[in-house]
Amino acid sequence: MSVILINPNSTEAMTQSALHAARAAAPDLNIEGWTSKHGPVSIEGPEDGARAIPPLLDLVTRASNEGAQAIILACFDDTGLSEAKAIAKCPVLSIGQSSFVLAALRPGSAAVITTVEDAVPVIQQNIVQQGMAFSVTQVLAARVPVLTLEDDPEAAAEAFYRAAEGLDEGISTVILGCAGAVTISERIDGVLSQKILDGVTSAARLARAVIA
Structure with missing residues (x-):
């Protein structure tokens, strides 16, 4: 199976x-x-x-x-x-949980960049409940609708780049906080200096x- x-x-x-x-x-x-x-x-x-x-x-x-x-x-x-x-x-x-687990095995702290603001408290709560707050220390929103990742990945990637400007100092891993972000992971990886993880x-x- x-x-x-x-x-x-x-x-x-x-x-x-x-x-x-x-x-x-x-x-x-x-x-x-x-x-x-x-x-x-x-x-x-x-x-x-x-x-x-x-x-x-x-x-x-x-x-x-x-x-x-x-x-x-x-x-x-x-x-x-x-x-x-x-x-x-x-x-x-x-x-989500899978990316937190892998991020916790890497050096330094991790941050999540997700799509919309409404997802931020949900993800923050999951991080705490799953015992991952020691590693995943920041959650940001790119302020872009989920479906834009499929409909206009270039625009979505630009929104994620802008959100990354707000990363805390010392963040060494960036987690792309949406299943649809697989469409932009290579674009992001080529621009940001941090290690990029996608949940899928x-x-x-x-x-x-x-x-x-």
């Missing part, structure tokens, strides 16, 4: 972008991409996250029952993570470890 990457929103293009990045990061794994067709078109804060959870959990149950080796939740807000872990019979990885790549690499 495959590793199942589930996009909790209903935008198929984001699923395909995330799937491409996951397969590139773990080419030895058989990774499938599923889209939550009854989820919101994007997740930009707690209200969207709450709407996304019920249909997401339906897909988690299906993937688990069909024998998935692991499940990747492709939403940086870690939407539905605790609920998914409670019902799945296989490892469940989220892209992080989760795919950790999936290799947990099912080895």
Whole structure:
């Protein structure tokens, strides 16, 4: 059976972008991409996250029952993570938590640059609850809608560059805080001096470890 990457929103293009990045990061794994067709078109804060959870959990149950080796939740807000872990019979990885884990193994401090301001408190809370505040010390918003990452990646990258001007001194790792940011990771990596992590790549690499 495959590793199942589930996009909790209903935008198929984001699923395909995330799937491409996951397969590139773990080419030895058989990774499938599923889209939550009854989820919101994007997740930009707690209200969207709450709407996304019920249909997401339906897909988690299906993937688990069909024998998935692991499940990747492709939403940086870690939407539905605790609920998914409670019902799945296989490892469940989220892209937010996965990137925090890898950042914690690197020297220095890490910062998240996410899309919209409404996502900032959600991510900050996750960092604290997951015990990662010692490593991930800053969360910034690029103030760009999630879907711009698909529709106009050049404009999205410019917004992330501008947000990076506010990075605290001593930040050595920048985490791109949205599944859709896989479309701009190479652009960002070529400009910023910090190590760049994206959550989808992080989760795919950790999936290799947990099912080895």
